[in-house]
Amino acid sequence: MKKTITLLLTLFVTIPYTYAQTQAVNPEVKYRRSSLYTLMIHDETRPYAEVIRASFEKGPIPEKFNNHNLGNRVIPTSNAKDESQNITAFLNENNVARDIVAKWFNRSAKGGFNMDMIAERGKYDANALDIAKAKASQRGLETLADAGEELIRNTFILVNDYNYVSKEEVAKKASGWLNTIGSVASYAGLGDVSTTTTITSAAVTVAGKGYVVKTTAHLYRLVWDEETAAIFYNDYWADDKTITPEKKKAFEESTIFKLEYIGSDTSWADVQSSVFTKKTEEELIEKATVKAVDAVIVKLQKNHEEFKTKTPLFSGEPISAKIGLKEGLTEKSKFDVLEQVVNKEGKTEYVVVGTIKVDDKLPIWDNRYGADEENPNSTEDRTYFKKISGKDFYPGMLIVQKKGK
Incomplete structure (x- = not known):
C-alpha cells in the first residue's frame, strides 16, 4: 500500500482544516472512533441476576x-473461577468474529454487502469505496486496505464478569475490626482502592444500603489483516445485485475470521449511599453496573495502548474537552495533542503537535453515571487543560492520554 487515490487523499487532507474553521461555532466533531461490542457472564444463581442482566443490556456504550453490539450479549457462566476458556469457546462456537465482519459490511438477508457503514464511520466518500472499481486497480484495493486498517481492525470485544458485594454484608463480616475502605475492599476481594474515599467502620455500618461492584473484564480484538481482507473482497464480496448462492454459502461457512486476546483487568465501582437513600436495591445495582463498566474500561485503556480512545478538543482557548472523571482523569493526567495528516503513502496518520495537562486550578468535570443526581448543583460540562508544549490548538484536534498517566 504505497499510494492511495487522489480523491481519498484530498478528502483526508481537507478534513482537519474544514473542522478547524467551523468548530469554533459548532464544536461537534466527527472523527474515527474504535468500535466496541460488550458482553457479560450471566449467573442466574447470583442475587438480583436478572436486574444485573437488564441493567447491563440497557446500559449505554461509552460515547x-x-x-458494534450484536444481538446476543450474554454468555452463560461455566461456574469456573476463571471464565477465560468459557468466553473463548463461546466466541468461537458462535462465530462472533464473522458476525462482526458481517455487521461492518451491512450484510443483508440475501447475503449481499455494502460499504455504507464504512463510509459513515470513516468519513469517506462512498464513491471512493466502490468495490468493483477498487478491484480493477491496485490503488483501489489499497484504498480499501486503508479503510480496514483505520476502522475494522479497531473493533474490540469486551466481556464483563461481575461480582456484587453489599456493604452491609462486608460490614457484618468485618465485625467492626476493619476501619478503612482499603481494608474492607481487600477483605471483599476488591483489590485496588487507593482512589476512593476513606470510610470509617461507623460509615460502613450506615452505608448498608449500597453495593461495591467488582468486574473482571476480558478484552479481545478483531483480526483484520491484509490476508483476511484480500480473501473477503475476492472470495466473499458481492452486493445484493450480484450475490450468488455459492458466495453466500462460502461466507457463512468461512472460518478465516478470528479474534485475538488482548488481556484482562479488574476494577470496581462503589455506589455511595446511606440508610436514608430513597433508591431501591434494584436502582443501586443498575447504577453500579454501569459505573463498573466505565471503571474497567479506564483501567484497560491505561494498560493497553491499542484500546485507548481519542477525544476532540471542545475549545482551543481556553483548552477544554468533554472528558472527566468517567475517563479516569486526575490532576496529574497529561495528553498528547494530535493532528490528522496524510503520509507519503497516502495513509492517515496522527502527528503529535503538543502536550497538555489537566488544569489543577479548576475542577475536573464529574461526568460519571448518575453524577447529576449525586451533585445536582454542579455547573461543569467539560474539563479544562493547560498547555505544556506545542503550537496553537483549535477545536477538532484530537487528544489521547499519555502512557502511564
Missing part, C-alpha cells in the same frame, strides 16, 4: 466508541 468514545461506535456501538
Whole structure:
C-alpha cells in the first residue's frame, strides 16, 4: 500500500482544516472512533441476576466508541473461577468474529454487502469505496486496505464478569475490626482502592444500603489483516445485485475470521449511599453496573495502548474537552495533542503537535453515571487543560492520554 487515490487523499487532507474553521461555532466533531461490542457472564444463581442482566443490556456504550453490539450479549457462566476458556469457546462456537465482519459490511438477508457503514464511520466518500472499481486497480484495493486498517481492525470485544458485594454484608463480616475502605475492599476481594474515599467502620455500618461492584473484564480484538481482507473482497464480496448462492454459502461457512486476546483487568465501582437513600436495591445495582463498566474500561485503556480512545478538543482557548472523571482523569493526567495528516503513502496518520495537562486550578468535570443526581448543583460540562508544549490548538484536534498517566 504505497499510494492511495487522489480523491481519498484530498478528502483526508481537507478534513482537519474544514473542522478547524467551523468548530469554533459548532464544536461537534466527527472523527474515527474504535468500535466496541460488550458482553457479560450471566449467573442466574447470583442475587438480583436478572436486574444485573437488564441493567447491563440497557446500559449505554461509552460515547468514545461506535456501538458494534450484536444481538446476543450474554454468555452463560461455566461456574469456573476463571471464565477465560468459557468466553473463548463461546466466541468461537458462535462465530462472533464473522458476525462482526458481517455487521461492518451491512450484510443483508440475501447475503449481499455494502460499504455504507464504512463510509459513515470513516468519513469517506462512498464513491471512493466502490468495490468493483477498487478491484480493477491496485490503488483501489489499497484504498480499501486503508479503510480496514483505520476502522475494522479497531473493533474490540469486551466481556464483563461481575461480582456484587453489599456493604452491609462486608460490614457484618468485618465485625467492626476493619476501619478503612482499603481494608474492607481487600477483605471483599476488591483489590485496588487507593482512589476512593476513606470510610470509617461507623460509615460502613450506615452505608448498608449500597453495593461495591467488582468486574473482571476480558478484552479481545478483531483480526483484520491484509490476508483476511484480500480473501473477503475476492472470495466473499458481492452486493445484493450480484450475490450468488455459492458466495453466500462460502461466507457463512468461512472460518478465516478470528479474534485475538488482548488481556484482562479488574476494577470496581462503589455506589455511595446511606440508610436514608430513597433508591431501591434494584436502582443501586443498575447504577453500579454501569459505573463498573466505565471503571474497567479506564483501567484497560491505561494498560493497553491499542484500546485507548481519542477525544476532540471542545475549545482551543481556553483548552477544554468533554472528558472527566468517567475517563479516569486526575490532576496529574497529561495528553498528547494530535493532528490528522496524510503520509507519503497516502495513509492517515496522527502527528503529535503538543502536550497538555489537566488544569489543577479548576475542577475536573464529574461526568460519571448518575453524577447529576449525586451533585445536582454542579455547573461543569467539560474539563479544562493547560498547555505544556506545542503550537496553537483549535477545536477538532484530537487528544489521547499519555502512557502511564
